[in-house]
Structure formats: structure tokens, C-alpha cells
Amino acid sequence: MDIKKRISRLSLDQRKSVLGILFTAPFTVGFILFLLYPIIQSVIFSLSDLSIVEGGYEIDFVGLSxxxxxxxxxxxxxxxxxxxxxxxxxxxxxxxxxxxxxxxxxxxxxxxxxxxxxxxxxxxxxxAEIIIRLGQAHYMEQAMQLGQGAFFDVEAIGEFLNQLMLPPELTEYVLAAIDDFPEIVRxxxxxxxxxxxxxxxxxxxxxxxxxxxxxxxxxxxxxxxxxxxxxxxxxxxxxxxxxxxxxxxxxxxxxxxxxxxxxxxxxxxxxxxxxxxxxxxxxxxxxxxxxxxxxxxxx
Amino acid sequence: MSGRNEKLISRRRIRLDRTASRIWAVFRGILILGISFIIIYPILNQLSLSFMTARDLYDATVRFIPREVTYENFVIAFNRMNYLRALINTFLVSSLLGLLQLLSSLIIGYGFARFQFKGSNILFALVILSLLIPPSLIMLPLFLNFRFFTAFGILPEPGINLIGSSWPLVLLALTGTARRNGLFIFIVRQYFKGMSENLEEAAYVDGAGPLKTFFMIMMPNAVPILIIIFLFSFVWQWNDLFYSHLFLRGSSLLSLNLQRMTSAYFQQGVEPFIDGAHMANVSNAAILMYIIPLLGLYALLQSYFVESIEKTGIIG
Missing domain, CATH: 1.10.3720.10 (MetI-like)
Structure with missing residues (x-):
């Protein structure tokens, strides 16, 4: 009740900023505990030699090594x-x-x-993760030379582009993009x-x-x-x-x-x-x- | 004379336009079919392979349509993945985390959209920054903090072990710091920013408090984007390997079991050794069983997803 009374005494702008702080408070807390604190720890870890011991971990300062x-x-x-x-x-x-x-x-x-x-x-x-699994299954087939072939005949397109006398860097890029096309679509x-x-x-x-x-x-x-x-x-x-x-x-x-x-x-x-x-x-x-x-x- | 000429020209132009648009329609149809095919090709491929026997796989004359249709692959995958148990677990964990992420991003995003306060812009920049931090940077500190959890100094050393329970992920979801949670906060903020404030002002005038206004007036209006956010967070949790691997070690989840199954041809205590080719078919069946619930959910909610894009208000 006391808090309510105190809030109602504030001006509209002040009340709005209090509300804003309250609504966003979960993120503020989460940011400090689960992002900022771990980031600071990671700086310390990166400067140390870390080893897991019983009931916790130990860090040895080693500088920039x-x-x-x-x-x-x-x-x-x-x-x-x-x-x-x-x-x-x-x-x-x-x-x-x-x-x-x-x-x-x-x-x-x-x-x-x-x-x-x-x-x-x-x-x-x-x-993405499941797609990788799909991909891995394909590698298995390809390893057994049972692949159903690529989508596009990249070499044929390459020859065509070469005949157009385009700069070779551009040709290479276009070819790489075609080769990766399914990946790009996904x-x-x-x-x-x-x-x-x-x-x-x-x-x-x-x-x-x-x-x-x-x-x-x-x-x-x-x-x-x-x-x-x-x-x-x-x-x-x-x-x-x-x-x-x-x-x-x-x-x-x-x-x-x-x-x-x-x-x-x-x-x-x-x-x-x-x-x-x-x-x-x-x-x-x-x-x-x-x-x-x-x-x-x-x- | 000149009037007739003009009419002729304009008629000719209309005809030309019509042919051009017809050609474009055909071209567009081919393009869309082609791209759609690229997207579903892997799934079709899996479907055909998962019904094949190992002999069919070695037989170069067999393509796409298996000679002998077998369900054996599905049976093996079902047993090795511990499917039913893992399915229920995955469903529960994904729903719980999806709902919590939805709730937290809704509240936080609304706060950013409607209330200006000192430092609110900086705080919002931190939301975007949280999306940029590579998970591998904070993976180890997070793991250690939850492994020896002292609630940041409240509990006595060495603290309790939260690894293997859902608590780490629940805490991250509740505070809007789970993976890609910042994206949801961003979407909610943009959505409410695009909404007129008249509705809320009317509610305030009628004597409703900010919480009541939020839950009774604003939330029902936001249902389409809420469904999209839930779908995203549910699906991403379902597909997640990184955090599940880190925090939910040893639990029976579909993604973890699938990975264990495909990485080990021989599981101790389970069935005999399966050779590589046969295993490829089994994992295809397993992947299908893994994505079918997701496809079902997508089919159920796709109208929200496809039709209400403009309602997400991603464009502020």
C-alpha cells in the first residue's frame, strides 16, 4: 500500500519512468547476472590457466599467454x-x-x-542443426558413390561464363554461389x-x-x-x-x-x-x- | 488520322504488356517451383532412403523408389532414440521454455515500447548486444556458475549443482537472456511501438492500472505475434543442441539422443553392431521422426505465420 501511495504521488512522467524500469527489470537483472558477469569472468579466464578441482575450480594467472x-x-x-x-x-x-x-x-x-x-x-x-544432419547423411552416400548428383552442372556453367570473357574472379564467385545455392536458400x-x-x-x-x-x-x-x-x-x-x-x-x-x-x-x-x-x-x-x-x- | 494511329499504338502496347506479363508469370512459376524443390529435396530424399534396405542402398539401379519397402529402420531408430520418452521430454521442455520466453519478452518489450526512462536507450542497445555475443564466450562461465550455483553469493560454498536440470534454461528464459531472446524483445517492442496509444489512455482514464491495462487490453491484441514468438522459441529449443548439451546433460531429449545415435554406430547394451550403410538409412528414419512433430506444428500454425507477417510490425 505504501509503495502504491508513493507512486501515485509522482508526476505522470516520473510514474512512467518507474514503470519502465519495473517492466524491463527482468532483462536488467538477467543482463548483469547471465551476460555481464560471465563476460567479466571470461576475461579473467582468458588470462589464466583454469583447472577443475573438487568442489569448484582454480585459476592461475598467466597473463596474455x-x-x-x-x-x-x-x-x-x-x-x-x-x-x-x-x-x-x-x-x-x-x-x-x-x-x-x-x-x-x-x-x-x-x-x-x-x-x-x-x-x-x-x-x-x-x-540449422538438423539440416547439418541431413547433410551428413548425404556425405555418407557420396562416400559410397551413391550420390544422386548435384543440382546444377557447375562445370558447364563455368565454361559458359568463361566464354563470356568475364573477369575470372567474378566467374569464380558466381560459380561458388551456384554451388552453395541450396545452402543459401536454406x-x-x-x-x-x-x-x-x-x-x-x-x-x-x-x-x-x-x-x-x-x-x-x-x-x-x-x-x-x-x-x-x-x-x-x-x-x-x-x-x-x-x-x-x-x-x-x-x-x-x-x-x-x-x-x-x-x-x-x-x-x-x-x-x-x-x-x-x-x-x-x-x-x-x-x-x-x-x-x-x-x-x-x-x- | 493521328487519333486512329494513337489508338492502334496503345492497343498494340496493351497486347505487348499482356504477353510480357504472361511470360513473366511462366518464368516466375518455374523459379518458385525450382526453389521449393531445393528446399524439400532433402526431405524427399530422406523419405525414400528411410524405407530402403541396406541392399537397396548398395544397388546402383535403385533410385528414389526402394525395391523392398521396409519399416525396420524406423523400428531401430524408435528404440535407439528412446523415442516416446524423448518426445514427451522434448515437448515439455520446449513448451515450458517457449512460454517463459514469450512471457518475459512480452513484458520487457512492452516496457521498452511504452515507457521512456533514463538509460532506456542504452538498455535497449544492450538487448541488441546480447544477440551479438558468441555463445562460446560465455559458455564456460555460465556452465561453472550453474554447476556450483550459489545464487551469486547467497547459498554457501560450493553451492548446488543445477546442471542436468531445467533450471539454468528457465532462469535464462525468465530474464530474457536465453539464446536469441533479444530478437523476441525487439519484435515485441516494434509491435507495440506501432500500435496507437489511444487504447491505453482510454483504459487509464477509466481507472485501470498499468498491469491491468497490459494484461486485459494490450495482450489480447497481440495474439498473432505472440503465436509467432512462441513458435520460434519452441522450435529453436527443439532444435537446440548447444545449450541442451551444456545444461541438460544426460537428459533424454530428441536432439541429444539423435546426435548420440548418429555419432555412435555401436551402443553398449543396445542391439548388435549395425554397418555404415544400414546406419545411414536408420539415421534418415530417425531424422524424419525428429522433424515430423515440428512439421505438424508448423502446418497447424502456418496461417498465423504466413498471413500475419505484416502484423509482426518488424517494420517500425
């Missing part, structure tokens, strides 16, 4: 780290372009649109969902005006659709980075996990995770700063 071990001695870590990054940089544009295109397709009116949407979002339901579910929602939120009046002004479909796309959807390109970009970086089939994460649980080098595994986290953070900041200048906001 875990970091130098991860960076200079473990050559496999370095290689896998660079591999993961290059793979991400190659997959990112492919996923973004595909999901944008797929969203435009699914936004058009045609028979069976609902069924097509249900199928396109299916990969969201069949999470990791685009949420991105399609977000783009589709963005497309549906564009007021139809804008299209009517463009039509009356005599804009062609091509012009309408670049002058209306694209700017209106551009904030979501940024959102999708960030989501894709997060999704790929924290995906369970991520090679680097698996390697770090194996270091921790397999060989018991906890300190080194945490040091590796720190390198990894910093790399993501730097990448996201660069992208955010450079892309957000070109994003169009209505208000």
Missing part, C-alpha cells in the same frame, strides 16, 4: 578463422540478394502463393520474412503516383521499392552476420568448443572467443557506419 598461443602457435585456428570470415563475406551478399528477390516474388499475386510462402519459410522451422528464411514484411508496409499510394507519373517498372523499383526497403537491408545484414556467426554449424565455433571440452584448454578457448567477438564487432561497426548513410528513413 593464452592469446599469443591462440594467435601464433595454433596455426589451425588462424586458418579456420580466416576461412570463416571469407566464407561469410562471400555468402552475405548472396543471401541478401536472394532473400530480397524471393520476397519480391512472394509479394506478387499468383495462384498457390500461400503454399509457396509456407515452403519458403520451412527452413526456419527445420533449424539460410534465407528469416531474411525473406523481414523483406516481405517491409514490402507489404509500403503504402500503395506511392505506386499509384509512380504509375500516374509514367514511371516504368524499373524506375519504380529503384525510386520507390528500394529506398523504402533500405532500412531492412541493414537489419537483414546485421541479422545474417549474427546468424552465421552464432550458427551451430559454424566451423570456428565447433573448433573452439572442442578446444574447451575436448582438450580442456579453457583459457585458450575463451581467448579465441574474444578474438572472434572483436572481429564480429569490428565488421558490424564498419558496415553500420558505411551503409547507414545510404539508408533512407521516412521520418
Amino acid at each position: 593464452n592469446y599469443s598461443e591462440a594467435l601464433f602457435i595454433d596455426s589451425y585456428f588462424r586458418r579456420i578463422f580466416i576461412d570463416t570470415f571469407i566464407r561469410l563475406l562471400l555468402e552475405l551478399p548472396a543471401i541478401l540478394i536472394f532473400s530480397f528477390f524471393a520476397a519480391i516474388l512472394l509479394n506478387q499475386k499468383f495462384r498457390g502463393r500461400m503454399l509457396a510462402r509456407v515452403l519458403f519459410f520451412l527452413p526456419v522451422i527445420l533449424g 539460410s534465407s528464411g528469416i531474411q525473406i520474412l523481414i523483406f516481405l514484411a517491409a514490402l507489404q508496409s509500403i503504402p500503395s499510394a506511392l505506386y499509384e503516383v509512380a504509375h500516374i507519373e509514367g514511371a516504368t517498372g524499373w524506375e519504380t523499383f529503384w525510386k520507390v521499392t528500394f529506398p523504402m526497403v533500405s532500412p531492412m537491408i541493414l537489419v537483414n545484414f546485421i541479422y545474417t552476420v549474427i546468424d552465421t556467426f552464432t550458427a551451430p554449424d559454424n566451423q570456428l565455433l565447433t573448433y573452439i568448443q572442442n578446444i574447451a571440452w575436448g582438450s580442456g584448454d579453457y583459457g585458450i578457448s575463451v581467448a579465441m572467443s574474444w578474438f572472434y567477438f572483436l572481429a564480429i564487432a569490428v565488421l558490424l561497426i564498419i558496415v553500420f557506419v558505411s551503409v547507414s548513410r545510404y539508408v533512407y528513413y521516412e521520418s
Whole structure:
């Protein structure tokens, strides 16, 4: 009662801020206990040699040796780290372009649109981990040379592109994207969902005006659709980075996990995770700063 | 004269437009069919393999349609996965955590959408940051804190062991810090931000308190996004290996059992050794049994999922 009385004596603004603090309190508590505290611990762990003893654990301060071990001695870590990054940089544009295109397709009116949407979002339901299992089952077949063949004849497409005299780097990229296409389709579910929602939120009046002004479909796309959807390109970009970086089939994460649980080098595994986290953070900041200048906001 | 010409040209243009849109419709149909095929191809492949005997798998003339249809793979997978028990456990754990995550993200997201306070923007930035932290960074400290749980100094050393129980995941879900929970908070916040405040003001004027307003007025309106959030968190928990492996060690969950089954060809105390090819068929059957409940749930809720995207208000 006492608290109630005290709250009712506050002004409306004050009451609102008290309510806000109360409603968000679970996250504040959770952030401190289950994110911030473990992060601080992980800094300490990365600077120490950790061993599990009876009834707890002991830490021995060893300075930066875990970091130098991860960076200079473990050559496999370095290689896998660079591999993961290059793979991400190659997959990112492919996923973004595909999901944008797929969203435009699914936004058009045609028979069976609902069924097509249900199928396109299916990969969201069949999470990444189970897909890996599907993949592993395929490797078994391929190992026994019973594979049913790839979707596309990549070599034939490669020859065709070579004949077009395109720069070899571009050809290589297109080929890699084609080879990875099923993978790209499967990791685009949420991105399609977000783009589709963005497309549906564009007021139809804008299209009517463009039509009356005599804009062609091509012009309408670049002058209306694209700017209106551009904030979501940024959102999708960030989501894709997060999704790929924290995906369970991520090679680097698996390697770090194996270091921790397999060989018991906890300190080194945490040091590796720190390198990894910093790399993501730097990448996201660069992208955010450079892309957000070109994003169009209505208000 | 010129009027007739114009009419002719415009008629010709309309005809051209119509042909173009027809060509596009055909092209679009092929594209959509192709992409859909890529998505369901692995499942179809699994379906055919799971009914095959090992002999069919070695036989190069057998493709897609098994020569002798067998249910044996499903029987073996059923037994080795401890299916019924694991199914019930997984269902209970996923529903519990799904509901808790729903509740916490609803309350937290609503708080962010409606009430400004000092530092609310910074706190919201921390929500986004929580999505970015690689799980491997905090995996070990979290594990140790729950293994020797002292409730952060309240319980006496060495604390109690929460590993193997649902408590760690329940605590994470309740505080909105479970995996990808930040995404749900973000969705809820965007949704309520997009909703007009008139409704709440009317409720306040009529004398309802903030809690009553929230549960009686705002929550019923948000049912579509609540279902989407529940579906997501349920499915992600169902598919989760990382946290289940970390905190629910030794429990009989579908994802854990499936992994154990496919990684070990020979389980001690269970049935004899099964050779590689046969095991491939068995794991295909097991994967199908693993995804069928998810497919059922998706089929049941897909209309919410597909039709109410615009209602999620992801676009603020």
C-alpha cells in the first residue's frame, strides 16, 4: 500500500519512468547476472590457466599467454578463422540478394502463393542443426558413390561464363554461389520474412503516383521499392552476420568448443572467443557506419 | 488520322504488356517451383532412403523408389532414440521454455515500447548486444556458475549443482537472456511501438492500472505475434543442441539422443553392431521422426505465420 501511495504521488512522467524500469527489470537483472558477469569472468579466464578441482575450480594467472598461443602457435585456428570470415563475406551478399528477390516474388499475386510462402519459410522451422544432419547423411552416400548428383552442372556453367570473357574472379564467385545455392536458400528464411514484411508496409499510394507519373517498372523499383526497403537491408545484414556467426554449424565455433571440452584448454578457448567477438564487432561497426548513410528513413 | 494511329499504338502496347506479363508469370512459376524443390529435396530424399534396405542402398539401379519397402529402420531408430520418452521430454521442455520466453519478452518489450526512462536507450542497445555475443564466450562461465550455483553469493560454498536440470534454461528464459531472446524483445517492442496509444489512455482514464491495462487490453491484441514468438522459441529449443548439451546433460531429449545415435554406430547394451550403410538409412528414419512433430506444428500454425507477417510490425 505504501509503495502504491508513493507512486501515485509522482508526476505522470516520473510514474512512467518507474514503470519502465519495473517492466524491463527482468532483462536488467538477467543482463548483469547471465551476460555481464560471465563476460567479466571470461576475461579473467582468458588470462589464466583454469583447472577443475573438487568442489569448484582454480585459476592461475598467466597473463596474455593464452592469446599469443591462440594467435601464433595454433596455426589451425588462424586458418579456420580466416576461412570463416571469407566464407561469410562471400555468402552475405548472396543471401541478401536472394532473400530480397524471393520476397519480391512472394509479394506478387499468383495462384498457390500461400503454399509457396509456407515452403519458403520451412527452413526456419527445420533449424540449422538438423539440416547439418541431413547433410551428413548425404556425405555418407557420396562416400559410397551413391550420390544422386548435384543440382546444377557447375562445370558447364563455368565454361559458359568463361566464354563470356568475364573477369575470372567474378566467374569464380558466381560459380561458388551456384554451388552453395541450396545452402543459401536454406539460410534465407528469416531474411525473406523481414523483406516481405517491409514490402507489404509500403503504402500503395506511392505506386499509384509512380504509375500516374509514367514511371516504368524499373524506375519504380529503384525510386520507390528500394529506398523504402533500405532500412531492412541493414537489419537483414546485421541479422545474417549474427546468424552465421552464432550458427551451430559454424566451423570456428565447433573448433573452439572442442578446444574447451575436448582438450580442456579453457583459457585458450575463451581467448579465441574474444578474438572472434572483436572481429564480429569490428565488421558490424564498419558496415553500420558505411551503409547507414545510404539508408533512407521516412521520418 | 493521328487519333486512329494513337489508338492502334496503345492497343498494340496493351497486347505487348499482356504477353510480357504472361511470360513473366511462366518464368516466375518455374523459379518458385525450382526453389521449393531445393528446399524439400532433402526431405524427399530422406523419405525414400528411410524405407530402403541396406541392399537397396548398395544397388546402383535403385533410385528414389526402394525395391523392398521396409519399416525396420524406423523400428531401430524408435528404440535407439528412446523415442516416446524423448518426445514427451522434448515437448515439455520446449513448451515450458517457449512460454517463459514469450512471457518475459512480452513484458520487457512492452516496457521498452511504452515507457521512456533514463538509460532506456542504452538498455535497449544492450538487448541488441546480447544477440551479438558468441555463445562460446560465455559458455564456460555460465556452465561453472550453474554447476556450483550459489545464487551469486547467497547459498554457501560450493553451492548446488543445477546442471542436468531445467533450471539454468528457465532462469535464462525468465530474464530474457536465453539464446536469441533479444530478437523476441525487439519484435515485441516494434509491435507495440506501432500500435496507437489511444487504447491505453482510454483504459487509464477509466481507472485501470498499468498491469491491468497490459494484461486485459494490450495482450489480447497481440495474439498473432505472440503465436509467432512462441513458435520460434519452441522450435529453436527443439532444435537446440548447444545449450541442451551444456545444461541438460544426460537428459533424454530428441536432439541429444539423435546426435548420440548418429555419432555412435555401436551402443553398449543396445542391439548388435549395425554397418555404415544400414546406419545411414536408420539415421534418415530417425531424422524424419525428429522433424515430423515440428512439421505438424508448423502446418497447424502456418496461417498465423504466413498471413500475419505484416502484423509482426518488424517494420517500425
